[in-house]
Amino acid sequence: MDTNISLLMNLNALAGGFFLVCAFFLVAGRQIGTCIKFFILESFFLACSAFLVGVEIKSFHLIGVGIINLITKVILIPYVLKLLLPSTVYTKREIEHVLNIPSSLIVSLILTIIGWFFAYPIMHQLGPWPALYVNIPIGISGFLLGAFTLTIRREAIPQLLGILAMENGAFFAGISLAPDLSVITELVAAFDILILVFVIGVLTRKIHEQTGTTFVGILKFLREEAK
Amino acid sequence: MSILYVLMSIPIFCIIMCIIFNWNYYCKYITVIGALFIFLIALYLTTKLNSSNLFIGSKYGLIGIEGFGIVILLLIGFVNLCASIFSIGYMQIKSKRLIKRYYLNYSLFVFSMLIVPLIQEPNVVWIAVELTTLFSVMLVGFENTNKALEAAWKYVVLTLMGAGIALLGFLILYAAAKKAGIENYTWTGLEKIAPALSPILVKTSFFLILIGFGTKVGLVPMHTWLPDAHSQAPSPVCALLSGIETSVVLYVILKFIPIIQHVHGLNIFYLILIFGLISTGVAAILIIQVKDYKRLFAFSTVEHMGIILVAFSIVSYSGNISGMLQIIAHAITKSMCFYAAGVVLFLYNTREISSIKSLIKNSPFVGIYLLIAGLSIAGAPPFLVFFSEFSIIKSALYSRHYIMISFLAIFIIIAFFAIMNHISRMVFSKNNIKQNSIYMDNIPISMKIGLLLSGLPVIIFGIYPVWIYKIAKIAALSIGG
Numbered sequence: 001m002d003t004n005i006s007l008l009m010n011l012n013a014l015a016g017g018f019f020l021v022c023a024f025f026l027v028a029g030r031q032i033g034t035c036i037k038f039f040i041l042e043s044f045f046l047a048c049s050a051f052l053v054g055v056e057i058k059s060f061h062l063i064g065v066g067i068i069n070l071i072t073k074v075i076l077i078p079y080v081l082k083l084l085l086p087s088t089v090y091t092k093r094e095i096e097h098v099l100n101i102p103s104s105l106i107v108s109l110i111l112t113i114i115g116w117f118f119a120y121p122i123m124h125q126l127g128p129w130p131a132l133y134v135n136i137p138i139g140i141s142g143f144l145l146g147a148f149t150l151t152i153r154r155e156a157i158p159q160l161l162g163i164l165a166m167e168n169g170a171f172f173a174g175i176s177l178a179p180d181l182s183v184i185t186e187l188v189a190a191f192d193i194l195i196l197v198f199v200i201g202v203l204t205r206k207i208h209e210q211t212g213t214t215f216v217g218i219l220k221f222l223r224e225e226a227k
Numbered sequence: 228m229s230i231l232y233v234l235m236s237i238p239i240f241c242i243i244m245c246i247i248f249n250w251n252y253y254c255k256y257i258t259v260i261g262a263l264f265i266f267l268i269a270l271y272l273t274t275k276l277n278s279s280n281l282f283i284g285s286k287y288g289l290i291g292i293e294g295f296g297i298v299i300l301l302l303i304g305f306v307n308l309c310a311s312i313f314s315i316g317y318m319q320i321k322s323k324r325l326i327k328r329y330y331l332n333y334s335l336f337v338f339s340m341l342i343v344p345l346i347q348e349p350n351v352v353w354i355a356v357e358l359t360t361l362f363s364v365m366l367v368g369f370e371n372t373n374k375a376l377e378a379a380w381k382y383v384v385l386t387l388m389g390a391g392i393a394l395l396g397f398l399i400l401y402a403a404a405k406k407a408g409i410e411n412y413t414w415t416g417l418e419k420i421a422p423a424l425s426p427i428l429v430k431t432s433f434f435l436i437l438i439g440f441g442t443k444v445g446l447v448p449m450h451t452w453l454p455d456a457h458s459q460a461p462s463p464v465c466a467l468l469s470g471i472e473t474s475v476v477l478y479v480i481l482k483f484i485p486i487i488q489h490v491h492g493l494n495i496f497y498l499i500l501i502f503g504l505i506s507t508g509v510a511a512i513l514i515i516q517v518k519d520y521k522r523l524f525a526f527s528t529v530e531h532m533g534i535i536l537v538a539f540s541i542v543s544y545s546g547n548i549s550g551m552l553q554i555i556a557h558a559i560t561k562s563m564c565f566y567a568a569g570v571v572l573f574l575y576n577t578r579e580i581s582s583i584k585s586l587i588k589n590s591p592f593v594g595i596y597l598l599i600a601g602l603s604i605a606g607a608p609p610f611l612v613f614f615s616e617f618s619i620i621k622s623a624l625y626s627r628h629y630i631m632i633s634f635l636a637i638f639i640i641i642a643f644f645a646i647m648n649h650i651s652r653m654v655f656s657k658n659n660i661k662q663n664s665i666y667m668d669n670i671p672i673s674m675k676i677g678l679l680l681s682g683l684p685v686i687i688f689g690i691y692p693v694w695i696y697k698i699a700k701i702a703a704l705s706i707g708g
Contacts, residue, residue, distance in 0.1 A: 122402075125403075125427055140395070150384065159384055163387045185354075189354055195361050199383070203365075203379055206371065207380065210373060210376055221374045222374055222459075
């Protein structure tokens with residue numbers, strides 16, 4: 001590959017690295033508050049990457065995407081969650097993992113490598129551009145880690161963060177896949193994600209009212225043999 | 228063109244009427260009137276189409292509609308009309324606050340389904356499909372019981388996970404289209420540029436979208452949420468979810484058929500076939516063991532989605548027509564089944580098959596109706612599903628897919644006997660405890676109207692399917708003939 005890569009692209013790679021680290025912490029976080037903080041950080045690095053690539057290719061679309069992400073994911077989503085959920089959800093307590101933390105980190109490592117292999121043919125097809133080589137593999141790995149977070153958590157808010165992390169991963173890959181996607185589409189998508197957080201927040205509150213906990217692992221009423 | 232905008236704004240208009248004027252009491256009537264207008268506009272649009280004019284609106288703009296979209300629109304219109312009438316009776320025992328919340332969510336849900344076939348830009352279609360999930364979650368969990376909330380949670384988590392997978396697919400598709408030098412990123416634009424698309428990228432993106440949206444359609448093995456959500460929601464919502472929402476999402480997957488056909492050196496129809504056959508087979512076997520009659524119909528939805536995919540994997544004009552017929556037949560018949568199930572639930576207040584006995588004696592109207600619904604969804608002649616399944620088998624035989632069709636026929640037969648076994652036990656089996664039959668016929672009049680209205684086309688078009696066949700033909704032309 002060309003060794004003469006601009007400073008912005010190098011910074012973009014750094015943002016990508018931090019993005020991936022945040023995704024790992026999201027898998028391993030022990031408390032709900034920590035998980036939310038790492039999700040905010042992850043979204044912040046997503047916005048950073050959009051800014052950096054946007055300045056590099058002088059695309060106002062991408063800078064717009066960065067601003068939209070900053071407003072919705074870093075500011076509005078935590079606010080909506082705080083507004084909707086009872087404060088007891090955030091009290092310091094350890095949340096259960098289905099897998100213990102070391103083994104889930106090892107699985108995350110394997111998923112990251114799988115993400116790179118999955119990304120390789122796509123990067124190869126779309127041609128040489130430094131942002132592609134950073135954003136697609138990291139985006140897909142972040143996507144897989146989000147899906148993994150979703151599967152190993154039994155608590156409502158971390159599961160929601162898993163879904164959001166999946167979408168963050170897809171959008172991180174999208175920065176290089178679709179740099180000229182119209183701002184209107186991104187705006188509607190951001191609005192859509194806000195509705196998502198609102199709906200899941202309301203549902204979580206209802207589950208909390210009904211069962212007294214946000215531990216969704218106890219929802220096993222529909223099993224046929226339970227009767 | 229402008230009529231499409233009018234169509235889209237009807238549900239929003241209903242919501243504004245309900246919120247701004249605070250007409251809690253009239254919400255139900257406003258929704259019915261809105262549904263009637265949607266249905267009439269869809270009917271009007273159907274008459275506008277013929278084999279020489281396959282498109283209304285702008286082909287390269289954001290809003291437009293072609294033959295397949297109009298079929299979906301017409302089905303949304305019809306099922307929505309019946310469901311809104313049926314809802315009046317279903318909601319009459321609920322509190323005022325709950326009624327308002329129900330109708331707000333209901334109109335939003337209908338709006339999100341309406342825009343899917345109207346929008347021509349794939350990325351925005353993804354957003355619309357995600358909205359269908361988000362606006363229907365509260366309806367699934369509407370009863371606010373432990374079971375309903377669990378079903379809603381499963382529904383939202385699994386389908387949003389699927390939507391995330393599909394998002395990646397749509398972004399890859401966009402990158403592929405830009406690389407091929409697309410001017411207007413719409414379905415028609417993609418179709419036009421298809422020969423220049425990179426096969427690897429299209430294959431990756433289609434696979435991701437098939438898995439992702441397949442979750443929402445209920446394809447095996449991503450179907451686990453479907454029987455729960457489709458059985459716990461209020462019955463009119465079940466009719467919308469099972470009859471229409473699955474087809475709406477399937478429409479997005481099937482929009483890829485004309486694109487895939489034109490990409491050089493790409494044959495992935497075997498993927499559609501495999502998913503279709505597995506879904507049909509697994510669902511047919513799972514129907515045997517159900518204990519809940521709403522779950523029975525939900526599993527039958529999984530089976531029908533599989534059959535539709537098998538029909539489109541034949542890749543011939545007659546295969547596409549029969550697939551379209553199956554989509555139409557499924558939507559009309561499945562919604563009828565859920566209305567029948569809703570009335571049974573209203574009378575007995577239990578979902579268990581084993582606690583419902585000799586329905587035909589207790590309430591002859593409901594008993595006969597459930598029997599007709601069961602027979603028609605299982606595929607007995609002379610109903611519409613029989614006609615469409617028969618035409619699928621016929622077109623597969625023409626294309627010499629003997630192994631595939633023998634599997635499909637076996638699965639359909641298993642499902643037929645499984646469904647009829649459960650239904651006949653509910654309708655005919657002897658009951659030792661005598662129930663008061665006057666009490667049993669105490670069904671609200673709106674429920675009866677909804678039931679009768681939904682059953683009408685199942686019987687009429689089963690005997691005389693000429694009009695439906697004509698629409699299916701135009702729809703099949705619009706996805707590549």
